[in-house]
Amino acid sequence: MRIVPNVRFSILVTTFAEASEQPADVEESAVGADAAAEREAPSTCASAQPLPVRSFCRAFPWHLVLDAELRLTQLGSGFARLLAPLRPLADPPPPLADLFSVRRPRGLPLRFRDLAARANSTFVLQLLKPDSTGDEVLAEGLELKGQMVPCPESGSLLFVGSPDLDGLEGLTSHGLFISDIPLHDATRDVILVGEQARAQDGLRRRMDKLKGRIEEANRAVDAERQKNVSLLHLIFPPHIARRLWLGKTIEATTHDNVTMLFSDIVGFTSICSNATAMMVISMLESLYSQFDVFCGQLDVYKVETIGDAYCVAGGLHKQSSTHAQQIAWMALLMIETCAAHRTHDGQPIRMRVGLHTGPALAGVVGRVMPRYCLFGHHVTMANKFESSSEPLRVNASPTTYQWLSQTEGFQFEARPRECLPRGFPDDVEGTAHFVLGYCHPSLPADRPLVEHIDTAQRELLGR
Known part of the structure; x- marks a missing residue:
């Protein structure tokens, strides 16, 4: 050629x-x-x-x-x-x-x-x-x-x-x-292969960025989910919160032995009439924040607070053979705490507490703002024992006294049978008692109340 x-x-x-x-x-x-x-x-x-x-x-x-x-x-x-x-x-x-x-x-x-x-x-x-x-x-x-x-x-x-x-x-x-x-010409292949490699690298970088954003979003979702779970555990008992989180139906449950605590502040209406709303809120916040700490330490369930009323239950969120003792310790700590708090005008806060043990029906009520509520005659009785108590005293029903008398260290003061609230069953023997205090047998009597309770918890609850 x-x-x-x-x-x-x-x-x-x-x-x-x-x-x-x-x-x-x-x-x-x-x-x-x-x-x-x-x-x-x-x-x-x-x-x-x-x-x-x-x-x-x-x-x-x-x-x-x-x-x-x-x-x-x-x-x-x-x-x-x-x-x-x-x-x-x-x-x-x-x-x-x-x-x-x-x-x-x-x-x-x-x-x-x-x-x-x-x-x-x-x-x-x-x-x-x-x-x-x-x-x-x-x-x-x-x-x-x-x-x-x-x-x-x-x-x-x-x-x-x-x-x-x-x-x-x-x-x-x-x-x-x-x-x-x-x-x-091999140059064409070099250019095309190079562009393909660049496109793949760019796609890989975009996928890595997208993966990082997805992982970050998942972490944020997990954090929000954990906040929701923690919030549910603060409002409801753990087993109820778990079922609510999973979207399961919550059926009302009957509990055979629940010790209820009701408390209110004596003269609260008079205190509110002489103080601003912020003063009242600040007083209750300071007092009830300490009560919430006691609930965690004693492993009892805070049911609700309505105004000056503070309601606690033992043996409700978990099975316990010492629910009455735990609630009694809670009541004594609440009375002791009131001595360290004052109203806006410097007056001591006087609180009365009532205890009662009996069966109760518990269930979740409402959808927009669901609440875990207690129902039954004995819940009403617990409220009446609080009403028939005296300032800075813990009024325990006969059934609660029977549970507390099984544990050495509680100090009681018997009350006449006539002090029982109206509607209390006549077939229940015994009378109401004021719980004056608690002293663990192995500790000196002059030791702080919290030390006596901690020692008793370690023995009874294995903590």
């Missing part, structure tokens, strides 16, 4: 700049009448088949041919498209140094014999902007990587290469397109 050489450099430049729409007669004038005659009769010899320059330039768009003086005598279609707007191509052809600089091999003199001697080396040419062009040129700085092929038949050098690019950004920044890279 032989390549038909060009006749004049200016004709080739016109061919490259005007693409492939030139008439056939122009090409035939360039290649000569003999070549046209040969095309009319197909040859059976490979060496006799001519390859038109235009076809060669399209097949190798990034090639150039240098003569012995290193002048550009032939350009590929890719070079022609980039260099045509620069208007440097004329007859005689421009030298290589006017349009390109040799970046690699470094320090190589621009002489024909030196370039030909490095035929086995990789060349990198960089496109320059001619001095005659003042406008910005996108192709300026474009590097092309390839090799020099000596052509001894014509005494020239053939440079065959491709743009040295690392991605689509470098391609478009020089005014090129992916279609400018031949299909057989």
